[in-house]
Amino acid sequence: MHNVYALYKCRVLRIYDLTDDVKLFLFRFENPSIAESWTFVPGQFVQLSIPGVGEVPISICSSPMKRGFFELCIKKAGRVTSKIFDLKPGDSVGVRGPYGNGFPVKDFEENDLLLIAAGIGMAPLRSVFMYALDNRWKFGNITVINSARYGKRLLFQKELEAMRDVAEAENIRIIQTVTRDPDWPGRIGRAQEHIKYANTRPDKSYVCVCGPPQIYNDVFNKLIEHGYDPKKIYVTLERRMKCGVGKCGHCIAGSSTFLKYICIDGPVFGYYDIISTPGLI
Amino acid sequence: MRYVKIKDEKVYEFLEGLKNYGKLYAPVKISDKFYDRKEIDDVKKIAFDYIRTIMPAKKFFIPPKEEMFEIDIENGEYKEKLEEVEPFVLFGMHPCEIVALRILDGIYMDEYADIYYTRRRKAGIIIGLSCLPDEYCFCNLRRTDFVDIGFDLFFHELPDGYLIRVGSPNGHKIIDENLDLFAEVNQQDIDAFREFEEKRQRMFRCYGSFDNIRYLLELTMQDKLWDEESEKCFGCGNCTNTCPTCRCYDVQDIPNIDGKTGKRIRFWDSCQFRSHGLVAGGHNFRPTKKDRFLNRYICKNSYFYPLGTSYCVGCGNCTYFCPANIDFLGNLLKVRSTAEEVKNA
Numbered sequence: 001m002h003n004v005y006a007l008y009k010c011r012v013l014r015i016y017d018l019t020d021d022v023k024l025f026l027f028r029f030e031n032p033s034i035a036e037s038w039t040f041v042p043g044q045f046v047q048l049s050i051p052g053v054g055e056v057p058i059s060i061c062s063s064p065m066k067r068g069f070f071e072l073c074i075k076k077a078g079r080v081t082s083k084i085f086d087l088k089p090g091d092s093v094g095v096r097g098p099y100g101n102g103f104p105v106k107d108f109e110e111n112d113l114l115l116i117a118a119g120i121g122m123a124p125l126r127s128v129f130m131y132a133l134d135n136r137w138k139f140g141n142i143t144v145i146n147s148a149r150y151g152k153r154l155l156f157q158k159e160l161e162a163m164r165d166v167a168e169a170e171n172i173r174i175i176q177t178v179t180r181d182p183d184w185p186g187r188i189g190r191a192q193e194h195i196k197y198a199n200t201r202p203d204k205s206y207v208c209v210c211g212p213p214q215i216y217n218d219v220f221n222k223l224i225e226h227g228y229d230p231k232k233i234y235v236t237l238e239r240r241m242k243c244g245v246g247k248c249g250h251c252i253a254g255s256s257t258f259l260k261y262i263c264i265d266g267p268v269f270g271y272y273d274i275i276s277t278p279g280l281i
Numbered sequence: 282m283r284y285v286k287i288k289d290e291k292v293y294e295f296l297e298g299l300k301n302y303g304k305l306y307a308p309v310k311i312s313d314k315f316y317d318r319k320e321i322d323d324v325k326k327i328a329f330d331y332i333r334t335i336m337p338a339k340k341f342f343i344p345p346k347e348e349m350f351e352i353d354i355e356n357g358e359y360k361e362k363l364e365e366v367e368p369f370v371l372f373g374m375h376p377c378e379i380v381a382l383r384i385l386d387g388i389y390m391d392e393y394a395d396i397y398y399t400r401r402r403k404a405g406i407i408i409g410l411s412c413l414p415d416e417y418c419f420c421n422l423r424r425t426d427f428v429d430i431g432f433d434l435f436f437h438e439l440p441d442g443y444l445i446r447v448g449s450p451n452g453h454k455i456i457d458e459n460l461d462l463f464a465e466v467n468q469q470d471i472d473a474f475r476e477f478e479e480k481r482q483r484m485f486r487c488y489g490s491f492d493n494i495r496y497l498l499e500l501t502m503q504d505k506l507w508d509e510e511s512e513k514c515f516g517c518g519n520c521t522n523t524c525p526t527c528r529c530y531d532v533q534d535i536p537n538i539d540g541k542t543g544k545r546i547r548f549w550d551s552c553q554f555r556s557h558g559l560v561a562g563g564h565n566f567r568p569t570k571k572d573r574f575l576n577r578y579i580c581k582n583s584y585f586y587p588l589g590t591s592y593c594v595g596c597g598n599c600t601y602f603c604p605a606n607i608d609f610l611g612n613l614l615k616v617r618s619t620a621e622e623v624k625n626a
Contacts, residue, residue, distance in 0.1 A: 003396045005349060007359045052354040052536040052543040056561070078561025092357040240560045242532045242547075245393035249529030250550070250557060252580060253566070255502070256495035259583035264393075278502065279579075 004245050007049055007094030008034055012087050013069070019153050021076045022120065023085060024061070028069050030092065035068040041102030042127035043208075043236055043268045047244045048072065049094035050087075054080045057241040057263070060098065061123045063130035073123040073155065099244040100267045103128055103208060103234055112140040112200035114228070116191050116219055118147045118211025122155040124236050124267075125210050136170065140205075143173040143198035147191035147211075151184040173199040191215065192222035202227035209235045213281045220271060233271035237262055237280065253279050282429075283447040285456055285463040286470055287436075292443065295462050296324040296372065302406055302455065303368030306341070308334050318371070327373065329438075332415050333598055337525035338371060338378050339385060342401045343549075349397065350545040352534060359545065363396070366404045373410040377418075377594040379432050380425040381525035382407070384594070387587045388528060406451055409435035411477065414484050417597025419610050421482070422491040425594045439473045487614065491591070495582045497616050502575060510612055511574035513605045518551030520577065520599035520609070526592050529557070552576050582613070 009030040016024040029035035040060055049055040056078075062071035076085050087093070105128065113132055115125045125144070132139050148154045154176055164174045175194050177187040187194060191211070207228055209219050216235060224230060239251035239262040251262035258277045260266060274280050287295060299305050305321045308331040316331040318338065350359040374382075382402075389398040409432040420426040428435070433452035436443040444466060447453055456463060521527040531550040536543035550557060553574070558567035567573045581593035600609045 001394070001396050001399065003361050004393045005395075006361060009357065049359065049534075051352050051357045051359065052534050052540075054534045055532060075562075081561060094357070094359055238560065239566060240558060242530070245395075246391065247388060247393075247395055247528070247530070248532070248547075248550070249527075249552065250531075252552075252576075254579070254583075256498045256579045256582045259580060278499075 005096065005243070007096050008038075009092050010095045012089050012091050012093070014089055015087065018073065018155050022155060023074055023076075025072050025074060025084070025087070026069060027072065027093070027095065029095070038070075039064050039067070040070075040098035042105055042131045043102035043124055044098035044100045045124075045244070045267065046070075046072070046095050046097035047099070047241075048080075048084070049096075050080055050083045051094065053083045055094075055242070056080045056084075057099075057244060059124035059127070059236070059267075061126040061130075063127060063134050065131065065134035073120075073126070075120050097244060099263055101265065103236070103268050105131060108132075108206045109135075109138045110140070111232075112205040113142045114195075114198055114200040114205050114207045115142075115144045116147075116195070116207065116209045116211075117145065117155075118191050118215050119149075119153065120155065121210030121212070121236075122146050123210075125208055126156055128208055133172075141171045141173070141199045141201065143175065143200050145175045145177065145191045145194050145198070147177045147179065147194075149179050150181040151178050151186070152181075154178065171199060173197070190218070192219045195219075195222050195226055203229070205229075205232065207233045209233065213237075216274065216281045220275075230271045234268050235271075235274060235281070236267045237269060238267065239263070253277075255279060283453065283456070284466045285445050285447070286439070286442055286466045287445060287463055288442040291462045293324050295459060296321075296327065298459055298462075299370045299372065299406075299408075299455075303370050303404070305370045305372060307372040311335070318373075321372075329373070329410065331373070332412060332418070333596065333601060335523070335602075337523060337596075337598065338374060338382065339525055339528065341369070341371060341405060342382070342385065342398050343389075343528060343530070346546060346548040347397065348544050348546050349532070352536075352543040352545060353541075354536060354543055355541050362544070363400070366400045368404045368406070370406040370408065372408045374407050374432065375410065375412045375596075376428040377420045377423075377425050377596040378525050379407060379409055379428045380588070380590060380594045381596070383431045384526045384585050384588060384590070384592060385528060387585060406455075407432045409446075411435075411437045411481075413481055414486075415597070416486050417601045417610070418595065419486060419491075419597060420595035421485045422487065422489065423591060423593060423595035424490075425590060426481075427478075437474055438477055439470055444470055444474050486610070489617075491582075491613070491617075494613055494617060495584065495591070498578060498582050498613070501616050504616075506612065506615060507571055507575055510607060511569075511571040513607055514553070514570060514574050515605050516553050516555075516570055516573065517604060518553045519602045519604060520607075521551040521553060522549065523598040523602045524581075525594060525596055525598065526581075527551070552580070578609075578612070581609075 010027040014026040045059045061073040117125045178184045241251045242248035246261040246264040254260045307327040308316045389395040433449045435446040529550040530547045532547045
């Protein structure tokens, strides 16, 4: 019998600094057959272990079309992630997964796609974005709204900025905005204030939102005000997860009529799940 | 279903014989007030009239603490650690605990089956025993007062022995291998069985259905009842430890003193602890005692759909063992009805 908690050894190939406390790690499975067969859906996460330190759930931020490799965008926040920051290329870690439901990307096809990220929320949405770029012909117009407090905290700011002009010609709009940075030369304001600049057609769009729990209600209200279909709004949530497979109970959320394990029933939930369930956000 | 009867004078011989099928565990009296499941040497010490044990039967399948992996820190490898699992027999399981195990099965043996749990579950033989409720029991409201699946044998008390229901191939095998201990069930036994069930049904603290309780609970989450009740709570976690379906666990990597090796262990956790909802960076999804207090009510009263029952099986352990005397059923009754007599009950 297979042990669901068994870890596959992965090597760190490259490490990029994204901001002062966020790094992007590129991994490859050591076992070539796993490296070739392993795949995931954007929005899913993995459990990453540093031997002798512990395990953390991290969203995958690369595209599943890039077989054999995957990228994790990690913020230095706790005991384990601090150790992850000490990793160097060539070091090995344990990985299991992918877990969670992921975004319903098949449903997104033939529609416009609006991605709204605040802060570290860009990490799981980058996976959706990269997937959409890899399958460009399947999607309509695409807009990415990337927001943060300060310019230097914008994740993937350089990557997105570099592709901006080319992307615009391909009907992909990139909007990067900050809320509290007087030195920032670009757009100012919260993510929801820039929904009006998106190139997506409200009646033909799927929307993915990820950010700190406080932003969701404002973003939802603005989206509905602009005519986006609430049925087509998805968010991805974060919780403490120890197992990733619906056992350990830490990520249980919701109410007595809608009790969910975020790790297997989520982390992606629809708008109506969110508003009908106290405690999800 | 197959039914046989065992007479009182043959029961100890049968229990002695159960040791051939594995280590025998059964409830024994451990102090004036409490019972616990212990390995049985002398079968005469088994307590047939116990109502609840200090630890639920989940401890046989999810130990309070277990090692999952051995870690080779130098080479960055986790090696699966599977202990030898010997066959064992749990005698004297009440219906609520049998349903509780089936709830745990649904969680631990789903598509992501937990190997540690599954191996123990497959090694265990479950023998049920009929019971009479005390003032803490409300399995009737949870529809878990009678089980028709989830056991190998089930003993129903008769005036002169036990009526046994056979619930699994293992159960049939045990009966067939000890055929001379059993008799056929006659009309008198059927009448006695019916009488026992009727008497039992009359003994519960309250009656009705709890099927709507999860909606009522959701609608009354803002009530001041929850402020008052959570204020009494010590946050000790006794309720979750003694709950037969509470299954939260935490995982830690513990390095050995040499720094080169270590182990990954898991151990029971409780949603009543502050650390349960805490994530890196300091955000807590259940920051207040009231959040944590309500979380248990929410979780226990929601439905486990594969079984069509709530996660709570109505055993009453959480109330019985609560050092702050918080009445779980009492609070739910207040949610279900605003009638004065219920409020003051």
